[in-house]
Amino acid sequence: MNQHKRKVRKPTGERFFQMHQWLVMSEAWKAATVYERCLYMELKQRYNGQNNGDIALSHREAMDALNCSNKPIAEAFRGLLDKGFIKVAMVGSFHWKAKTAGGRSTRWILTELAVDQPERSLVPTKDFMQWRPASEEKQRYAHGTRMAVSDTTAQEHMVVPGHTIKPKVYAHGTR
Numbered sequence: 233m234n235q236h237k238r239k240v241r242k243p244t245g246e247r248f249f250q251m252h253q254w255l256v257m258s259e260a261w262k263a264a265t266v267y268e269r270c271l272y273m274e275l276k277q278r279y280n281g282q283n284n285g286d287i288a289l290s291h292r293e294a295m296d297a298l299n300c301s302n303k304p305i306a307e308a309f310r311g312l313l314d315k316g317f318i319k320v321a322m323v324g325s326f327h328w329k330a331k332t333a334g335g336r337s338t339r340w341i342l343t344e345l346a347v348d349q350p351e352r353s354l355v356p357t358k359d360f361m362q363w364r365p366a367s368e369e370k371q372r373y374a375h376g377t378r379m380a381v382s383d384t385t386a387q388e389h390m391v392v393p394g395h396t397i398k399p400k401v402y403a404h405g406t407r
């Protein structure tokens with residue numbers, strides 16, 4: 233039996249990551265906020281081809297990378313978890329960031345890719361492909377104000393006859 237040595241790839245240039253069309257066209261991606269999309273790209277940028285399940289990104293690092301406050305970062309992490317783009321591989325702690333006694337920050341799994349750490353799997357879960365938005369009635373007026381009803385004309389029983397405006401008569405001090 234011949235055993236082939238696995239060829240080690242040498243970096244030939246700058247690193248990059250690709251966004252697959254099926255991911256961008258998914259309902260979960262279309263429903264993602266701008267912060268969720270930026271945070272996902274930041275997580276994917278930290279993936280090196282062998283560390284899915286060991287991708288480190290704390291809230292503080294995300295705040296610095298996205299140049300925003302902590303509230304949108306917390307909501308973006310929650311949104312990515314709810315939609316199934318990411319999973320927590322290992323929960324971090326404030327005291328673990330000192331890197332003493334094996335301390336670590338939270339480690340993330342990108343569900344788009346196969347898991348590499350701690351145990352390799354060959355098939356990605358792609359949980360976000362099963363995500364569906366909540367019912368439309370709850371989100372109908374979530375962004376912006378309601379539109380006025382088109383039938384807003386005054387009806388006869390609403391008009392008081394003694395209070396109509398006379399033509400060519402102006403209010404005091406307007407002319």
